[in-house]
Amino acid sequence: MKKQSMLACLLAVGTAACAQKAATPLKRSAATSYAETITPAKLKKHLFIVAGDEMEGRETGKAGQYKAAKYIIEQFKAAGLQPGAGNGEWEQPFTLLQDTLNQSSIQAGGKTFTFGQEYYGSVKELTNQQLGATPAFFAGFGVVNDAMDPYKGAGSSEKIVVIADTEGKGTPLTDRLRTAANHGAVAVFVVSERANLGGRGGSRMRRTGLYWPMMKNMEYIPNSYFVSPEVASAIFGKQWPELLAAAKAGNTTPATGQVSALAFSKGTEEIKSSNVLGILPGTDLKDEYVFLTAHYDHIGVIDGKIHNGADDDGSGTVAIIAMADAFMKAKKAGKGPRRTVVFMTVSGEEKGLLGSQYYTDHPIYPLAQTVTDLNIDMIGRIDDEHRQDTNYVYIIGDDKLSSDLRPISEAANAHTGLKLDYKYNDPNDPNRFYYRSDHYMFAQHKIPIIFYFNGVHEDYHRAGDKPEKIHYNLLAKRAKLVFYTAWEVANRQDRLKVDRNEK
Ligand SMILES: [Zn+2]
Structure with missing residues (x-):
């Protein structure tokens, strides 16, 4: 077929349509004029705010995250969404907890040992305790069976039980701790060379995750601490290798000693956070829900440096904002989606997918009526593998639960012409x-995702993840791919079928 001439265009269908056809091989559809409102400039404007220093890295439970939530809500309102x-x-x-160590020390044999130096424990699992002089009992590896009973003669009075970490093999530590508790342990010291931290644990060890x-x-009964051999030597007045050798030889002569004092105290803080939801009610299929998600939290300020999280996941957050606007523009023009579209930005992602877990545990819209979750997490940058050919996006999970989704996604990409890279979809x-990322919480409920x-x-996850490093043209293109896919899933006659169950 020959190339269409400019004159033929003028005569036939008008310049705009012809120029468009000549300039791009990409398809047009009812969605196109709305997709084209997702512009690099708009995304950039939002991202310089969402990933600006004022947002302080949007750490879950911190002021910056609350500020980001406020901004997203303003944008959803401005677009015309309804509160979701x-x-x-x-x-x-939702509320989370975080524990911080206040103080902990062990005194024995005239020495004082410090948490994070000669011993440590799980601040989350340990409960507050203050013990004065307390007898200590060495119970070898802490394993009781037909062949041995290191607790023989130990009695059941309150004591601190000391056990060796090594060679408890075959018997999990939790079982050995329970056995110790049954023999009167108010605390268990697990002796390990690895407990000699010399402060290397740092502040991370003193504070739990959310x-x-x-x-x-x-x-978690009883309190257990990993202590260095020096602590054990101080308690029993014997060198640790000697105690260990006796335990290995099955020497049943119990070693007893004393802990002069043991202190552990922590504080527990309530952390408030939220998921932000806006909805665009559908028309004839409004009781079915199409989710578009991204996480708006990031990792905050580390070592005094703001980690802006422009790509992770400011890019997804602003894509959600721009898609909300595009869908609402269609709605206002009488082309609203048949199914309800839910725009959700979650928090707590960086802390372990907590916001999406909370949502799927406490769904606002029935999960059984939730058709898909299209989740965006980092779409504004280029990885090393694509330095040469930057026109790509990784597609993960699209074929795991529904055989409908990949064909829809690939057809949508006829509008965007990206290379869809399935490398990371490989289960191996x-x-x-x-x-x-957050889609996985939906996938666990058998909701097809991309x-x-x-x-x-x-x-x-470094301070260099800044908005000035984002490729805005690429970000817009990738966001449009999500938009076209969502448009089709929201408007097609048949709901996506769930006919697969891949991992
Ligand atoms: Zn991240």
Whole structure:
């Protein structure tokens, strides 16, 4: 077929349409004029705010995260979405806990040992305790069976049980701790060379991650500490190798000693956070829900440096904002989606997919009526593998639960012409990205998902993940791919079928 001439264009269908056809091989559809409102300039404007220094790295539970939530809500409102969290609210609140060590020390044999130096423990699992002089009992490897009973003669009075970490093989530590508790242990010292930290644990060891309040009531009985051989030597007045050798020889002569004092105290802080939800109600299929998600939290300020998280996941967050605007423009023109579209930005992602876990544990819209989750996490940068050909995006998880989704995604890409890279969709890929962002919480409920991703790069989780390093044209193109895919899933006659169950 010959090339269409400019004159023929003028005569036939008008310049705009012809110029468009001549300039690009990409398809047009009902969605195109709305997709084209997702511009690099718009994304850039939002991202310089979302990933600006004022947002202080958006760490979950910190002021910057609250500020980001406020900004997203303003944008959802401006677009014309409705509050999506129920009861006219934009935010689905949730509470997390975080423990911080106040003080801990062990005194024995005239010496004082310090947490993080000669011993450590799990600040989350340890409960506050203050003990004065307490007898200590060496119970070898702490394993009781038909052949041996290192607790023979130990009695059941309150004591600190000391056991060796090595060669408890075959008997899990938790079982050995329980056995110690049954013999009157108010604390267990597990002696290990590795406990000699000399302060290397640093502040991370003194503070827990964020965790759910329900985890607080889990019983970790009794308190257990990993202590260095020096601590054991001080308690028993004997060199540790000697004690260990006796235990290995099955020498049942018990060693007894004393701990002069043991202190552990921590504080527990409540951390408030939220997921932000806006919805665009559908028309004839409004009881089916299409989710578009990204996480708006990042990792905050580390060593005094703001980690802006422009790519991770400011890029996804602003894509959600721009898609909300595009869908609403269609709605206002009478082309609203048939299914309800839910725009959700979650927090707590960097702390372990907590916001998306909270949502799927406390869904506002029935999970059984949730058709898909298209999740964006990092779409503004280029990884090393694509330095030459930058026109790509990784597609992960699209074929795992529904055979409908990949054909839809690939057809949508006729509008965007990206190279869809399925490398990380391989279940044997060691990076396991499929499990590492919020879509996975939906996938666990058998909701088909797609995860859009640019791969990791030198600024991943570093202070260099800044908005000036984002490729805005590429970001816009990738966001449009998500938009076209969402448009089709929201408007097609048939709901996506769930006919696969791949990992
Ligand atoms: Zn991250």
